[in-house]
Amino acid sequence: MAIGLGRLIAVRRRERDLLWLGVGGAILMFVMLAMPWVFRVSVYQPPDEASHVAYARELSHGRLPTIDSPIPGDDDARLAAVLRHRDARHRTIWTANHPPLYYALVAVPLRIGTDTGQPIRGVLAARLLSVGLSALGLIALAYVVLQLAPSRPQLAVAATGFVALLPTFIAISARVYNDSLAFLTTTATLAAAAAFVIRGPSAARLAAVAVTAGFAAMTRASGLLVVGVAGLAVLVGVLRAGESSAWRRLWRAAVWMAMAGAVVVAVAGWFYLRNLTLYGDLTGSAALLHRFGRPPNNTMLGLLTDQGYWRLQQRRLWDVTNFLPRVHGGLVARLWLLGLVPLAGLLLAGARGLARLARGDGLPDAARAVALGLCVALLGLLQLSVVQFVSNGGGGHIRYLFPGLVTVGLVAAVGLVALPGGGRGVPVVVMTVVMGAINLWFWWPYREAIVSDQPVLLVTVPVLLVGLGLYARALWRLAPAAASHEPAGTPADPPSDGGGRPGQAATAPATP
Secondary structure (H helix, E strand, O other), X not given: OHHHHHHHHHHHHHHHHHHHHHHHHHHHHHHHHHHHHHHHOOOOOOOOHHHHHHHHHHHHOOOOOOOOOEOXXXXXXXXXXXXXXXXHHHOEOHHHHOOOHHHHHHHHHHHHHHHOOOHHHHHHHHHHHHHHHHHHHHHHXXXXXXXXXXXXXXXXXXXXXHHHOOHHHHHHHOOOOOHHHHHHHHHHHHHHHHHHHHHOOOHHHHHHHHHHHHHHHOOOOOHHHHHHHHHHHHHHHHHHOOOOOHHHHHHHHHHHHHHHHHHHHHHHHHHHHHHHHXXXXXXXXXXXXXXXXXXXXXXXXXXXXXXXXHHHHHHHOOOOOOOOOOOOOHHHHOHHHHHHHHHHHHHHHHHHHHHHHHOOOOOOOHHHHHHHHHHHHHHHXXXXXXXXXXXXXXXXXXXXXXXXXHHHHXXXXXXXXXXXXXXXXXXXXXXXXXXXXXXXXXXXXXXXXXXXXXXXXXXXXXXXXXXXXHHHHHHHHHOOOHHHHOOOOOOOOOOOOOOOOOOOOOOOOOOO
């Protein structure tokens, strides 16, 4: 038994090293593919970037703007030139209805750029910071998937790579938008929530849930949905723990939820009260829709049952033509069909799962099923919020769903691994190569400017290939199921004792 346990520990260490090797490869590819977006897309070309930059610059001077605050362009000639071609409604910091956490972070490079007489370099540095925030979010995503499927680390690598190479995720991450931090803080909250449900309650895990949820609420209004999901995680985690009566567990859950809620209110409550005072609602979205003259557009039920709306949403996940004017053609409009590949594998995986259930095996772990349900629920709530916003006259930007990319990545990973050859990660690598080629193809119309920058090209291409190699190697080596390496009679995960008393951690299941 001692020999078997030692072998199991060695296998787990090997899997852990391969896991982070693959995740690191995916992040390398993401960063390299983001570089053209950082340095080749003109500063302030993205429609909202001027407003986001102005918000952060105002914050760097100790001023919290409103949606009516004018965008100052005195120290930035390019910004002043952009503003001259805008109407009065688009010369203000209309993004000031967002909480200030992201802007406090990017204010540092922006202020340094302005003070040194290099405001454009400050914006480029802020873009790089946004790329870094998304990269950290990818690490958190891998951790969430690993919590949900600890015996299948290949899924964590595949999910990370799929999300990392989504064209719109790369494009949005490489600009001064708060969506990168929203992705990071929300995914970190899901990681903390999953650990709380799966491993059981403890003071440290409660603090992690509360703090990450507070950060999510201080990044975007979508963080309020994340707070609700985090509260459900605390409720379920405490109710599942311990052997006391149902009423005592319910009371304990209420106390723990109140403690987490108090942290969130202390961190972010003041800002939403400010929005309520200034604009009449917590998010300020109604005031913005009125400001820009956006009339209502259909009903929520009408949009939910409109096939055209869902086709457009799928296209927006892949289509970057709004950001690169020279990119066009019928192929761009059909890129969303690539999503059918993992969907086919998902149907195959579902059929196999039903067959296992019919034989009486393959029952899912209840705690992990709940944690997965929380991730799926968040994506559903985000989609409903987008539908509501669109029905009121807003835009259905796909970046509003970035906080739910954990579910998108996991679903895609399960589907791709279920396809023939998935045991060795072949479909995942093929999909990765195709997605990488698509991201490079977008820049083909701009090839003269990119090829002329030989130093950047000489670094980008080799590092991109290295990332792909690390990613493919990890998927190939992780292919054998963990169970096939484990000695007979050795459980995949040691059972949790449930915990349940405040301040006492439950025994955590082993992870690679």
